[in-house]
Amino acid sequence: MTQPHDRYADFEGLREKAVALRRDGLSLRQIRDRLHVHNNDLLQRLVNGEPAPEWTRRPRARDDLRERARELRRQGLTYDAIQVELGCSKSSVSLWVRDLPKPPRRSREDASAAARRGWEATLRRRETERLRTREAARRETATLSERELFLVGVGLYWAEGAKSKPYRRQERVSFVNSDPDMISVYLAWLRLLGVTPEQLRFHVHIHESADAAEAERFWARHADADPSRFGKTSLKRHQPGSNRKNVGGEYRGCLVIRVLRSAELYRRIEGWWYGIVGAALPPEKEIRA
16 A cells, blocks of 8 residues: 555656646646645645746735835834725734834824824725715615505605504695605605695795795705695794704705695505505514504
């Protein structure tokens, strides 16, 4: 029986095979498995002088990152600042630049400026990642069937629309929101349900210090609604000392959308919602209606 070490006795024969495999584009791991050579030192000797295949080489981006780290270190940045600037680990930074001299201690002002630059770079990376994630998610829902819009609308109304209470039975379809996109989806849902423009009435709710007239014009354009279907705008009184956040040119208050003669539609929406709840819950859960 051949002993394991006998396989390595014919070094030149093994090397000839290893070189041929290397030139065919195999990696060290593939050569190891093909020739059953599990001694790393011997494996390296077998392919000594033969360049690694291009596909096994480390990506150039990593080399570029290393060179950038060294450049920043020569400029006097600390490990922490380089880590923040490049978005890599501190251990990698240390490995790449530890042979370079330590930069002189900076003044407090210089350190603060460097920290601000690093933080700004971090914020830019986070914003880029945020936009990338949002765009990928947007593509996942870029198409919408009528059935999907129907279900979205039911949930949207039950979250944001007026609801009848046991102590105040008021069955009417009324929806209020300040988000133009939310309003657009809600109006698309009403059209799907067969609600006509003539059945809709609109009201603007806005703070008294804002431009109410401009808000009315904005919502009329956005809802593609005739101004004659808008009721009197409700103004919210200013509370002295309050620190309001909803200010500026983008603040247009809230739009209230009411469907006339909508008691029957309200009951259907209520039924649809509890149908969704019943379908989502396990059988043993009782539906609170």
